[in-house]
Amino acid sequence: xxxxxxxxxxxxxxxxxxxxxxxxxxxxxxxxxxxxxxxxxxxxxxxxxxxxxxxxxxxxxxxxxxxxxxxxxxxxxxxxxxxxxxxxxxxxxxxxxxxxxxxxxxxxxxxxxxxxxxxxxxxxxxxxxxxxxxxxxxxxxxxxxxxxxxxxxxxxxxxxxxxxxxxxxxxxxxxxxxxxxxxxxxxxxxxxxxxxxxxxxxxxxxxxxxxxxxxxxxxxxxxxxxxxxxxxxxxxxxxxxxxxxxxxxxxxxxxxxxxxxxxxxxxxxxxxxxxxxxxxxxxxxxxxxxxxxxxxxxxxxxxxxxxxxxxxxxxxxxxxxxxxxxxxxxxxxxxxxxxxxxxxxxxxxxxxxxxxxxxxxxxxxxxxxxxxxxxxxxxxxxxxxxxx
Amino acid sequence: xxxxxxxxxxxxxxxxxxxxxxxxxxxxxxxxxxxxxxxxxxxxxxxxxxxxxxxxxxxxxxxxxxxxxxxxxxxxxxxxxxxxxxxxxxxxxxxxxxxxxxxxxxxxxxx
Numbered sequence: 141x142x143x144x145x146x147x148x149x150x151x152x153x154x155x156x157x158x159x160x161x162x163x164x165x166x167x168x169x170x171x172x173x174x175x176x177x178x179x180x181x182x183x184x185x186x187x188x189x190x191x192x193x194x195x196x197x198x199x200x201x202x203x204x205x206x207x208x209x210x211x212x213x214x215x216x217x218x219x220x221x222x223x224x225x226x227x228x229x230x231x232x233x234x235x236x237x238x239x240x241x242x243x244x245x246x247x248x249x250x251x252x253x254x255x256x257x258x259x260x261x262x263x264x265x266x267x268x269x270x271x272x273x274x275x276x277x278x279x280x281x282x283x284x285x286x287x288x289x290x291x292x293x294x295x296x297x298x299x300x301x302x303x304x305x306x307x308x309x310x311x312x313x314x315x316x317x318x319x320x321x322x323x324x325x326x327x328x329x330x331x332x333x334x335x336x337x338x339x340x341x342x343x344x345x346x347x348x349x350x351x352x353x354x355x356x357x358x359x360x361x362x363x364x365x366x367x368x369x370x371x372x373x374x375x376x377x378x379x380x381x382x383x384x385x386x387x388x389x390x391x392x393x394x395x396x397x398x399x400x401x402x403x404x405x406x407x408x409x410x411x412x413x414x415x416x417x418x419x420x421x422x423x424x425x426x427x428x429x430x431x432x433x434x435x436x437x438x439x440x441x442x443x444x445x446x447x448x449x450x451x452x453x454x455x456x457x458x459x460x461x462x463x464x465x466x467x468x469x470x471x472x473x474x475x476x477x478x479x480x481x482x483x484x485x486x487x488x489x490x491x492x493x494x495x496x497x498x499x500x501x502x503x504x505x506x507x508x509x510x511x512x513x514x515x516x517x518x519x520x521x522x523x524x525x526x527x528x
Numbered sequence: 529x530x531x532x533x534x535x536x537x538x539x540x541x542x543x544x545x546x547x548x549x550x551x552x553x554x555x556x557x558x559x560x561x562x563x564x565x566x567x568x569x570x571x572x573x574x575x576x577x578x579x580x581x582x583x584x585x586x587x588x589x590x591x592x593x594x595x596x597x598x599x600x601x602x603x604x605x606x607x608x609x610x611x612x613x614x615x616x617x618x619x620x621x622x623x624x625x626x627x628x629x630x631x632x633x634x635x636x637x638x639x
Binding site for chain 2: 166169170173174297300301303304305306310311313420490493494496497500501503504507508526
């Protein structure tokens with residue numbers, strides 16, 4: 141009975157953290173760890189939070205352009221679909237991809253327990269070279285020499301911001317960084333345009349994105365080998381450069397799948413290579429070490445949480461139409477005000493500085509005519525240095 | 529690009545460079561946090577953490593409140609004033625080894 145209550149509590153907390161920008165599953169875990177909770181119940185709550193957060197984080201990403209660090213790559217195509225009136229379709233693709241990917245990853249979990257240590261041993265000595273090579277590939281994809289130079293400038297500037305913020309002066313540095321790079325900068329640029337979130341159509345979608353879900357499962361497993369700075373986001377960027385597609389739906393399926401499989405394989409990474417790729421799992425492991433015999437129950441809780449959350453998300457998506465009735469400028473101003481307050485509360489004055497700096501960097505790519513993904517130097521460059 | 533857009537780009541670059549410079553200057557300020565926060569903080573964060581010292585051995589001990597974090601130190605004379613159960617404030621960098629966070633101490637104050 142206590143396990144069921146823990147599961148339900150975790151789902152509710154995960155829905156809250158997923159919908160409210162700035163609140164992460166790690167935050168929930170950190171707060172709960174100070175309370176006198178039975179260790180088994182605590183584990184169930186945390187895993188359920190992870191599952192629900194994984195699903196609900198797409199709502200603010202798609203409709204408000206505010207990304208969580210795990211799925212930051214989804215914000216541009218997702219918000220683009222919302223502006224085309226296909227936001228509900230985007231949510232459905234994300235929810236379905238998360239469920240499918242989590243299920244497939246759970247089936248592959250026994251394999252990953254064997255493969256991950258082997259892959260980690262083979263790759264980790266060369267991680268820096270792999271990341272540098274992938275970064276150069278991303279820059280060269282701009283093709284024109286002038287644009288490559290501009291992209292490199294933005295990439296390095298973002299990387300410098302990453303190095304400045306990730307060494308500790310700022311609490312939860314990724315929230316103000318990504319909020320500035322994507323949400324705030326997008327909002328500032330939108331004030332020069334008249335764009336309204338249109339009526340969100342209810343439309344069915346073909347399952348032509350399934351190959352991208354499959355690819356996401358594999359890339360998600362790889363992301364658990366990367367140094368832990370928003371690794372799923374890094375892998376998503378590199379994967380998108382390899383699996384080139386202009387279809388926002390397929391891209392979303394890939395990003396969602398990577399996020400989900402990363403979450404499942406994080407258990408394998410914890411057990412097999414001793415790397416807690418999720419902060420919440422690290423806290424859970426600290427309270428009571430996770431044993432291999434715990435895996436079936438914990439993964440089961442994760443899958444149930446994801447399934448229930450996906451169902452609830454689809455019910456919530458019907459209300460996305462309400463956004464159409466609100467003046468976009470008002471929404472944007474509200475979002476900007478909320479982000480500024482949230483950054484100030486969560487990350488303090490230093491966070492506001494990061495937010496402003498990231499916003500300044502975030503407006504550069506559209507003005508310079510290059511892709512926004514180059515701002516991911518924020519996490520890639522620190523990862524390269526961490527690997528050296 | 530039109531002239532006003534060029535000005536916006538230049539201004540954005542200046543703001544970005546200035547912001548980054550200020551953040552680097554702020555980096556050497558330690559962050560006060562509890563052990564739960566230390567366990568989820570980024571590697572290399574400079575943190576100041578208080579707790580009770582336990583399981584003292586050569587070169588390391590556990591710092592505990594409701595959770596515990598391992599502290600490693602070398603050439604810190606004040607560490608030898610610690611004993612099991614004594615309150616300590618540790619200033620150090622958060623590191624990770626095999627999935628476990630620990631504090632690489634730079635200063636230890638025994639209370």
